[in-house]
Amino acid sequence: MSETFVIIGAGQSGAWVARTLRTEGFSGRIILIGAEAHEPYERPPLSKAVLKGEATVASTILLSQAEAETASIEYCLGVEVSEIDRTNRNIRCADGRHISYDKLFITTGSRVRYLPDIAPSARIHTLRSHDDAARLRQALHGHLLVLGGGWIGLEVAATARSLGVSVTLIEAAPRLCARSLPPVASAYLAQLHARNGVDLRLAQSVAALSAYQDSVIAELADGNIITAENALVAIGVVPASELAQACGLACEDGILVDETGQTSDPDIYAAGDVTRHPNAFTGTNIRLESWANAQNQAIIAARAALGIPAAYREVPWFWSDQYGVNIQVLGMPVAGSKFYRRGAPQTGMGTWLALHEDGRPAGAIAMNAPRDLRPLRPMFANHTAPDLATWEKSAPAFTPAALA
């Protein structure tokens, strides 16, 4: 009898699970359920090309309705799942529908963290979905207040500046992207944003944020008052693991999975932002909020569910684009204690290499130098660092075309 594989969550991970199941020869039913009404799409352009108006929603679609039909992938879009019943192996949707599964994939991603004491308002934005991006795009005029100096806050600040919008950015930590970057790289980003006219307020918190009909007013901990047309809350995300927790799957700030993506229930797999998984590079259980992790962990989980030997062992990697600078981060450079330089990353053209005290690689950060990272990837996978004497010589230049 034909099997049914159900995927909850139609983002980068969900779409790649579906696609991979088919390309690996699965001939049963594939049902892909998404809470958003859109076909699965890529999120990285939402803070950049889509927000700027240079890319359309259509250009970000990962798996169109037509492609899904050709591959016999059944879409249930705009449908929330309310419960997973592991005993009877079925799920219940908010519209009352029950769907039975033989294997289940949870690829629900993450949701934005919000400030607890602030009432939602049309002038206070978050950015996760296409609909969020469309609303935020309408808000890019006058003065934008960005709460949070992480990657999303910085990318939106850069996009807003390129459209001539005034930007004030408030970050509670004393430096930008403190969770993922070492101080030397945070300093470069601060310089880049200051040079492009962003009013940066580091080590500063918001005591109160109020929204009015045509403005938002923030009161900072130091007593300063900032008035803006709109605010963006970009203070991180939390794993969307509620369904998994409710049905008793092992969770710990994310759904716990092994290196094949299998959860504590052998018939249920998970991939992407929502998982906490063993990472061969760091030697710890980590949760990653990146496009590459969402895609590549999903491909492994789909193969594993089909019984194809597979293990997710990639070195963490992500990129950002700000003011025409392509920033790529490999490994966990923030964990490094010794830093080496190739080219001039401190001026936006070169790479930092971060090593642990014992010489093992911790990570690397390339500024407009993605070619520098490529040879490091297989080395990092083997926990080896390049020969420093030859590595530190200057790097080949890279001229970004139009960046996604």
Add this chain to the structure above:
Amino acid sequence: MRWLDAAAEQDIADGECLGVRVAGTPVALVRDGGKIHALHDLCTHGAARLSDGFVENGCIECPLHQGLFDLATGAPRSAPITEAVKTYPVRCIAGRIEIAL
């Protein structure tokens, strides 16, 4: 089919890429194991130049998102690539590389 001059053979070392413009079209020339391939110099996924990429195992890897294309056919060989990139016929004559668009 009309052959168009693209570059000098000596301009590309083995395992290297070269980005050129031929009659207005961006072309990535790649030498892999003595054979020269020509592909449209734009990734079908993101907006990156394949000539800034890496050559390995008969594929070219996009420098931005690590997607792989088959050098000979342009076919997708890894995620996130789902659409083939156009390839062009190549010939070498008197030290020059020529392609047909």
